[in-house]
Amino acid sequence: MKLALQLAYKNLIGAGLRTWLNVAVLSFAFVIIIFFNGLMDGWNQQAKTDTIAWEIGFGHLRNDAYDPFDPFTLQDGHGKLPNTIENVSPVLIQQGTIYPEGRMVSVLLKGIETSQTVLEIPTDAFIKSTAKIPAIIGNRMAKSANLKVGDEVLLRWRDKNGTFDASNITIVSIFDTTVAGVDAGQIWLPLQTLWEITGLQNEATIAIANKNFVDASLDGWNFENRAVMLKNLDEIIEMKKISSSIMYLLLLAIALLAIFDTQVLSIFRRQKEIGTYIALGMTRAQVVKLFTIEGSLYSILAMIAGCIYGVPLFIYLGKTGIGMPQASQDMGISLADKIYPIVGVQLIVTTILLVTISATIVSFLPAKKISKMNPVLALKGKLQ
């Protein structure tokens, strides 16, 4: 093996430009695969962290009548939380309409405890405010409704009896989050205020669990833990990974095709050399091994070349992040202004194995032809 490696290395280096072209393409494939996977992993982790911090907490206790994917359930999907329940922060969700600059905008009104700390929603702004009905909104909402801190806007809602009522609310804080689920089309109010204006005293639609919450069977309420709630996010990321993998698999296929092509050409052009190896005492299996190792060495050289420019690139991107365009912020899942690629050991090892094994297979396929070669004809360089 050592001998075959030495010879294969010499042959590759001796082949000059042809080798380096293959190595360049393959190393590019290496870096792109790692980059895209790292980007997805970085996005995944950022999305999860932000979603947990801003929306999920340690899970949601949901009223049985409420389905977050069905807005029609908002009307009746709430109830009184049992007195025995602890370590949760109740949230009441109702529908409403605001009239910024004469326009009519449907919103979700979310009442949250002013003292809660489980979510990043800056509810302390309620405490500091002296407004009659203070409200907090996110950047997306502020932008779409053209609202800023200090603005008053007319809010209309229905109380528990179905009667419409209206009042001005004051924007006391605008928060910046990557999580659209707590921002787009939503207005956060103090829970006490929402209870009062709707008449739904002590009622909640959901309750955000904190780390000390212990799930116990509660009649009329259903608990979804963090893992379950993140399942959708995981599936979306996984789907995006698969779609991006098509691109890097194409790139890898091009690189492997280049190796395959080089191997076929090499075996065709180097028949005399193959005959010489056999005449000098190598077995055909040894020559097949030599050519296969030559092919797989491309991946080793590509890995080294990829490290030379890939490692500094990944370190740089890991520190500075990759800026995401503003338009992409409104897509279905949490997307930060910047994503920091995560290049882990598992990703690197998996990519190395994928590329090395693929390169070895595409090198072996043409090389196995050598085992059927007639050494006499090979020495004459005759096409076989």
Add this chain to the structure above:
Amino acid sequence: MKNTIINLKNITKRFKVGDGEFTALNNINLNFQKGEFAGFVGPSGSGKTTLLNIIGSLDSPSEGQALVMGKDVAKLSHRESADLRNYHIGFIFQVYNLLPVYTVYENVEFALLLQNHTKAERHKMVMEALDWVGLTDLADKKPDRISGGEGQRVAIARAMVKRPEILIADEPTANLDAENAHIILKMMKRLNDELNTTFLFSTHDEKVMQYMERIVHLRDGEVEKDSIIVAEKDK
């Protein structure tokens, strides 16, 4: 005392040509002793190279038995025939067949790499072989940086470095000018005398024939004449 190291009994070799067959060798019976300096002479298509390929275990006869170093080449496995070539047979080719990406030193060393010698042993043996052919100064040169004559001398060093019992040279001077051809042949004769290696040539070059101690004339795959030159000279 000489002993038989190549024993060819009723060797016939046929090749498929289209739907028919071409008989390249027909019932060849020959013996070669250790240390012989012999050549197969004949026109193109007479079977010289085919016979050398069978002796070198690169090919096997269609009929008959070729015993080389006591081994029947037709019955050897790939590994056994590779071992036979690796340890007992050296090859010199018409176009030298040097490995282009290796230096002169590495080309010569290649034969030893397959024999598991230590690096120090290999160095000693390679430098000795290069000294035999007078090329120690060119050890670091690549084959494309040396002349044809030097290239063939490297090929001789590569073939001889492992001290084989048999050296097979297929038209070794065909690509050389007269001066280089004589240098090469004298060198091979000297090695034959010093190391007692059996040299077998195929040639139709008069210059080569001058050096032969035995000439086997082949025509249409058959032995036409088998002349022991030294014996005649001795008379």
